Amino acid sequence: MGYANAEFSSAESPRTASRAFKKLFLILLLTGQALMASTLDFIDVHGTKVPFIYEEDKRLPIVSMQIVFTHSGSIDEGKHFGLARLSAKMLNEGSLKRGSVGFADALDARAIQLSSNAGNETFVIELGSLKEEFDTGLSLLSEQLREPNFTAKSLEKVKTMALSDIARKEADFDTVASDELKAVLFEGTPMAVPNIGTKESIKAIKLSDVEAFKKEHLVLSNALIVMGGDISLNDAKHKAQSLLGILEKGKIGKERHYEPRKEPKESLLKRPQTEQAYLYFGAPFAMKEGDPEFYKARVAMFILGSSGFGSRLMEEIRVKRGLAYSAYSRLSVAKTNTYFSGYLQTKLESQDEAKKTVVEVIDTFVRDGVTQSELDQARKFLLGSEPLRVETLSQRLGRTFSEYYQGKPLGYSLQELELIRTLTLDEVNDFIKRHGEIRDLSYAIVTK
Numbered sequence: 417m418g419y420a421n422a423e424f425s426s427a428e429s430p431r432t433a434s435r436a437f438k439k440l441f442l443i444l445l446l447t448g449q450a451l452m453a454s455t456l457d458f459i460d461v462h463g464t465k466v467p468f469i470y471e472e473d474k475r476l477p478i479v480s481m482q483i484v485f486t487h488s489g490s491i492d493e494g495k496h497f498g499l500a501r502l503s504a505k506m507l508n509e510g511s512l513k514r515g516s517v518g519f520a521d522a523l524d525a526r527a528i529q530l531s532s533n534a535g536n537e538t539f540v541i542e543l544g545s546l547k548e549e550f551d552t553g554l555s556l557l558s559e560q561l562r563e564p565n566f567t568a569k570s571l572e573k574v575k576t577m578a579l580s581d582i583a584r585k586e587a588d589f590d591t592v593a594s595d596e597l598k599a600v601l602f603e604g605t606p607m608a609v610p611n612i613g614t615k616e617s618i619k620a621i622k623l624s625d626v627e628a629f630k631k632e633h634l635v636l637s638n639a640l641i642v643m644g645g646d647i648s649l650n651d652a653k654h655k656a657q658s659l660l661g662i663l664e665k666g667k668i669g670k671e672r673h674y675e676p677r678k679e680p681k682e683s684l685l686k687r688p689q690t691e692q693a694y695l696y697f698g699a700p701f702a703m704k705e706g707d708p709e710f711y712k713a714r715v716a717m718f719i720l721g722s723s724g725f726g727s728r729l730m731e732e733i734r735v736k737r738g739l740a741y742s743a744y745s746r747l748s749v750a751k752t753n754t755y756f757s758g759y760l761q762t763k764l765e766s767q768d769e770a771k772k773t774v775v776e777v778i779d780t781f782v783r784d785g786v787t788q789s790e791l792d793q794a795r796k797f798l799l800g801s802e803p804l805r806v807e808t809l810s811q812r813l814g815r816t817f818s819e820y821y822q823g824k825p826l827g828y829s830l831q832e833l834e835l836i837r838t839l840t841l842d843e844v845n846d847f848i849k850r851h852g853e854i855r856d857l858s859y860a861i862v863t864k
Contacts (some may be wrong), residue, residue: 454644454816456826459653461660464636469816470652471644473809479645480544480810481656484817486640487669488539488633490611491752496625497606498613500534502578503629507532507541509570511556512563516570519556528553530560536611537752539633547646554659562662564630571623578618585612589687589862590759593694596860597757600683601676601698607753635666640820642813676700676755682859693767694862697774698757699854705751706823711835712847713747718794719786720778721745721758726793732777733760739770751821756854764864775857782852785845798836 454471493499508531510519523530528545530553545553585591595610602608609617641656678700703713721729721744733743745758762770786794806812819828 454812454826456816456820457649457653459641459657459660461636461657461663462665464665466636466656466660467640467820468653468656469640469642469813469820470649471809471813471816472646472648473644474646477547477646478544479547479550479647480542480643480813482543482642482813483541483660484640484642485539485541485634485638486537486821487638487671489535489537490609491536491606491672491674492633492669493606493629495617496621496629497609497617498578498611499617499621499625499629500539500633501611501613502574502618502621503626504532504534504539505574505577506566506570506626507560507564507630509565509574511559512565512567513559514565516565516573519560519565522556523553526552528556530557534611536607537750550647550655554655558659558662561634566623566627566630568623571621571626575618575621578612579615581612582615582618585610589690589694590761592685592687593696593759593860593862596683596685596862597696597698597858600681600858600860601755601757602674602753603677605674607674631664632666633669634663636660636663637666637668639663640817642817644809644813672752673704674753676753677858678853678856680856680858682861685860685862686864687862688864690862690864691764693762693764693770693864694759695762695767695770695774696757696759696860697771697857698755699856699858701747701749701754701756702851702853703747703749703754705749705754707749709847710749711832712839712844713749714798714832715791715794715836715839715844716786716848716851717745717747717756718798719790720781722747723794723797728777728781729758729760729774733770733773737769737773739763739766739773743774767861767863771859771861775855778855778857782848782855785848786841788841791839791841791844795836795839799833802833 454469457468457470458465459468460466488500490498490500509516514522526545526549528543528549530541530543532539532541534540541557543553543557585595598610599608639660641660643652643656676698701713703710707713719728721727724730724742724744727744729743729745733739734741740760740762743758743760745756747756748754758774760770760774806815815829816826819826
């Protein structure tokens with residue numbers, strides 16, 4: 417990954433860097449991409465205060481909306497693994513009145529985009545259309561929520577598709593290794609099972625399970641609205657209130673957090689058909705969402721492995737030793753879990769050497785920290801690429817949602833850039849040394 421969008425080079429002085437940062441901030445303001453462009457408010461629906469994130473953008477005659485249900489993802493589905501994702505697919509089957517095909521035709525006739533999906537922590541319904549068709553989209557979504565096409569026929573269709581996806585993923589060794597790493601790191605928790613579920617769990621899901629999931633999770637107490645486009649604030653609020661009025665209040669879901677394994681463990685999966693080794697590794701990381709030092713983690717992880725070419729892992733494993741085409745690492749920080757992970761593919765005969773090299777790179781990283789040059793390059797990229805992260809309306813709305821969801825003040829992302837700009841070498845190296853737990857690596861390896 418290059419630094420084409422960087423604002424200043426590693427040789428520039430702090431005063432020059434300060435001017436560059438001010439220039440970046442001015443660019444954001446002049447292009448209408450300031451991080452405060454999206455706003456947070458609340459709407460009252462049957463006595464329930466629902467968070468409402470909004471931004472007006474009249475450059476195109478389109479309107480988009482997301483209903484985000486928190487505490488409604490795969491970790492909230494109990495022992496019915498895959499239920500949240502399968503429930504989203506069931507909702508995509510349209511309404512009972514029109515059926516799957518009729519509902520899809522009604523959407524296509526007006527070029528309306530409507531879909532549902534489920535992640536680890538949230539269940540999201542997305543609606544987007546031309547401004548003139550948005551009321552029709554809301555009407556169809558209301559119809560879908562009131563009487564979804566929850567039939568035995570739809571369930572059989574969706575389950576067949578889910579089983580097909582599971583079978584296909586079993587032949588994708590990257591996915592196999594990635595899923596196995598989570599199973600190792602989060603053994604005994606909902607995080608250990610892919611949100612797609614297992615063959616056994618999908619086959620066991622009943623129509624009543626899907627109906628119960630919708631009734632329990634798609635409720636006002638879990639809801640949050642993200643809305644923007646060519647629509648006024650008052651009009652957006654009114655339409656959102658009207659739509660959400662069909663939902664029950666329900667109960668807010670429980671906060672959950674799962675700690676990864678602290679004692680290293682290795683899982684070796686033998687696949688005779690593979691021609692290379694897939695090596696995935698992970699470790700605990702002592703940080704939770706909202707941590708004030710997260711900006712230091714962004715810089716440190718960028719240098720270690722998330723930046724691609726130029727990162728420590730890529731330089732040592734690919735450039736210097738030719739052990740793999742690529743090698744990456746990343747830090748996942750969420751409400752429900754935090755962990756450090758990475759991966760690479762290598763020749764079967766290089767498997768042990770590649771594993772040893774990963775250990776050496778991470779150990780040296782923790783012990784010796786980073787250099788001033790590496791810090792300057794990381795800062796240059798993270799600051800210089802910021803305008804690309806807020807180019808579109810959806811990116812800006814998503815940024816505001818993330819700040820709210822993480823419990824940070826609106827506009828915190830801009831504050832974080834200033835923290836990165838003034839971060840010193842001693843500060844980042846002290847941070848790295850305090851997180852030696854990333855050396856406690858567990859492995860999931862697919863090999864012949």
